[in-house]
Amino acid sequence: MGRTNHSFAIPRAAEYIALLEQRLPPRTVLHVLSVADYMASLSELVDVPYERAVTAGLLHDLKKGSRKDALLREAEACGLDISPTQRKNPKLLHGPVAAEVCRRDLGITDDAVYEAIYWHTTGRPGLGRTGLALYFADYAEPLRDRPEAAHAREICQTEGFFRALYFVTFQKVQYIRTQDSVDPISEEFFAWIGRELVSRGHLSDQERVMGLSR
Numbered sequence: 001m002g003r004t005n006h007s008f009a010i011p012r013a014a015e016y017i018a019l020l021e022q023r024l025p026p027r028t029v030l031h032v033l034s035v036a037d038y039m040a041s042l043s044e045l046v047d048v049p050y051e052r053a054v055t056a057g058l059l060h061d062l063k064k065g066s067r068k069d070a071l072l073r074e075a076e077a078c079g080l081d082i083s084p085t086q087r088k089n090p091k092l093l094h095g096p097v098a099a100e101v102c103r104r105d106l107g108i109t110d111d112a113v114y115e116a117i118y119w120h121t122t123g124r125p126g127l128g129r130t131g132l133a134l135y136f137a138d139y140a141e142p143l144r145d146r147p148e149a150a151h152a153r154e155i156c157q158t159e160g161f162f163r164a165l166y167f168v169t170f171q172k173v174q175y176i177r178t179q180d181s182v183d184p185i186s187e188e189f190f191a192w193i194g195r196e197l198v199s200r201g202h203l204s205d206q207e208r209v210m211g212l213s214r
Helices: 013-023 026-046 050-059 068-077 084-088 090-104 111-119 129-140 147-158 161-176 184-199 205-210
Strands: none
Touching (some): 013 050, 026 050, 026 129, 026 161, 050 111, 050 129, 068 090, 147 161
């Protein structure tokens, strides 16, 4: 499908993109490239090194095309701690398994990249800056056609990254609460990030509870 309009100044970009094109449907490849572009644009804002940001963006969905049963088998083979919710919905394992593949097969030793890819779907309390940026960019990248994604990008430009991050977290938690399988770690992340952002002065307590107005 080619790399038109996507040029990343990291040493292994071509290798990673070729791997994505082998393993993922074209639509998912376009999403991943858009996430990596957005991560590149956010890197200075969120104080994440450019190569780290782009690498996490490019590889976060490396296992997105895997079947549920294959994800579960691979997660077990890697010795991952699989939650009951992940066993019920193995698609939640695509991040953790991708993180393991990046470390084991691609030789990526950057712990921040591993953490970001592992937790990009649910977040977790204490998640580092690369992980926070990827959690946000995965939801808000410009190819996402939902209006909430565009609004998240607007908040990031006008009110700052952390307020935009909370908007995304609030939107995601409201959605997953309507689903059959809610991973408790998503709720824990939501509670943690709200407390953190109030304590740092990015949110009022009312905004933490009610969300940011649209």
